[in-house]
Amino acid sequence: EAGVAQSPRYKIIEKRQSVAFWCNPISGHATLYWYQQILGQGPKLLIQFQNNGVVDDSQLPKDRFSAERLKGVDSTLKIQPAKLEDSAVYLCASSLAHVNEKLFFGSGTQLSVL
Amino acid sequence: LAKTTQPVSMDSYEGQEVNITCSHNNIATNDYITWYQQFPSQGPRFIIQGYKTKVTNEVASLFIPADRKSSTLSLPRVSLSDTAVYYCYNNNDMRFGAGTRLTVKP
Numbered sequence: 556e557a558g559v560a561q562s563p564r565y566k567i568i569e570k571r572q573s574v575a576f577w578c579n580p581i582s583g584h585a586t587l588y589w590y591q592q593i594l595g596q597g598p599k600l601l602i603q604f605q606n607n608g609v610v611d612d613s614q615l616p617k618d619r620f621s622a623e624r625l626k627g628v629d630s631t632l633k634i635q636p637a638k639l640e641d642s643a644v645y646l647c648a649s650s651l652a653h654v655n656e657k658l659f660f661g662s663g664t665q666l667s668v669l
Numbered sequence: 670l671a672k673t674t675q676p677v678s679m680d681s682y683e684g685q686e687v688n689i690t691c692s693h694n695n696i697a698t699n700d701y702i703t704w705y706q707q708f709p710s711q712g713p714r715f716i717i718q719g720y721k722t723k724v725t726n727e728v729a730s731l732f733i734p735a736d737r738k739s740s741t742l743s744l745p746r747v748s749l750s751d752t753a754v755y756y757c758y759n760n761n762d763m764r765f766g767a768g769t770r771l772t773v774k775p
Contacts, residue, residue, distance in 0.1 A: 596767065597756055597767050598713065599765075648712065655718075655760045657715040657718060658705075660711075662711055662712055
């Protein structure tokens with residue numbers, strides 16, 4: 556089966572610029588997650604969608620980060636404006652359901668903010 | 670929120686059994702425990718999941734004691750390709766631990 560697709564693979568921007576990441580989950584997976592992974596740390600959940608509704612966005616810095624999942628399939632995560640501390644890998648994952656299901660991750664987008 | 674704690678790093682040699690333990694502070698009654706493996710430049714990959722006692726699959730075993738305050742991932746006869754970061758994960762609050770960097774030496 557096809558895995559979770561993410562693009563771009565790498566992105567380099569200057570601080571205060573905006574950037575967007577795209578994710579296409581595994582077909583049929585209702586739940587989609589965005590994680591931020593800073594070098595040397597475990598992934599940190601930013602936002603979780605169930606179909607096209609937000610389940611948890613408590614750790615999303617809403618003054619600069621936004622995410623949407625139109626039609627309950629693809630999702631985009633946007634940062635505007637970017638800060639130096641946003642340099643990280645942004646991982647998208649999907650699962651069949653919300654609770655106690657294993658997550659399938661994409662390869663991530665590595666963001667460098669200069 | 671449930672907090673997990675695991676060793677920062679471990680070294681092993683090819684062919685040995687490796688056990689990585691994670692402590693689960695304030696784990697809730699209905700929380701499952703999941704372990705993931707991550708190689709450089711890749712997203713985490715599911716290894717095993719359990720609720721209590723012992724679970725075994727083709728790559729690992731997971732031991733969870735009765736009080737469920739900890740879990741131990743057991744990797745039998747590791748090889749060089751098992752060098753990776755291993756994360757315990759709390760299914761209820763969707764949070765990863767800091768990870769254990771396992772290095773397997775020849």
